[in-house]
Amino acid sequence: MARTALLNVMVQAATKAGRSLARDFGEVENLQVSRKGPGDFVSQADTKAEQILREELQRARPKFGLLMEEGGEIESKDGQHRWIIDPLDGTTNFLHGIPMFAVSIALERQGQIVAAVIYNPIMDELYTAERGSGAFCNDRRLRVAARKDLPDCLIGTGIPFIGVGDHGRALKEIRHVMGEVAGIRRCGAAALDLAWVASGRLDAFWENGLNPWDMAAGLLLIREAGGYVSDANGKQKMFETKSVVAGNEFTHLQLHELLAKACA
């Protein structure tokens, strides 16, 4: 598959940062057994990956702005383009030696997400999408799963942890959903969860309390794989409400309705 110059820039940045993370991930296992644990080491790995992304993306497109999880926001010079990046999505997995984490890069043009790359360096899975041109994993075209009925469906979610989010709401939602579906997964990296909805591994996904860098790339992947995304209110205000519901035309609607009932 021939990639555009823009997507090439993104893929090069994501794979370079991903290789750096993969090298550091090898060290985490050694540090796991030390008293201090690998916490500081992991935040250095995260910062290093963000630095790589920033350098690569700024060198290739100096006028574009940046929204970074660690480094905050840099205004664009052209007033049109902004990279939205998460250098390490799935930090807790990484910290515990669980090989499910990813680099996520999205490009926003005039407020619309137009290109996306998510890279899991351990599984060597590279997810790419450009608006109007479909979604791919390692050059294989992606389609969302075709299952229509929730009892057959595997649903991904995110669960808030100590000190963050609305624990009561999460419990209500899970209680409501678990009795209606084949299974619920909490994989620990929202960018990958969304990529897995695009690839059909998960039939649907929901989470509250996400930031733009967790979801921007994944939202485009799902749309380009023929899926549907909205916020918890059924609107396209995912960044503002920090909530996402995603699936195919059937599962998206049914999950949205179930979640609305859970909190009614």
Ligand code: IPD
């Ligand atoms: C987190 C992961 C996790 C989600 C959290 C995010 P991080 O991102 O995506 O799955 O449940 O809300 O903050 O901190 O690993 O980049």
Ligand code: CA
């Ligand atoms: Ca994240």
Ligand code: CA
């Ligand atoms: Ca992160």
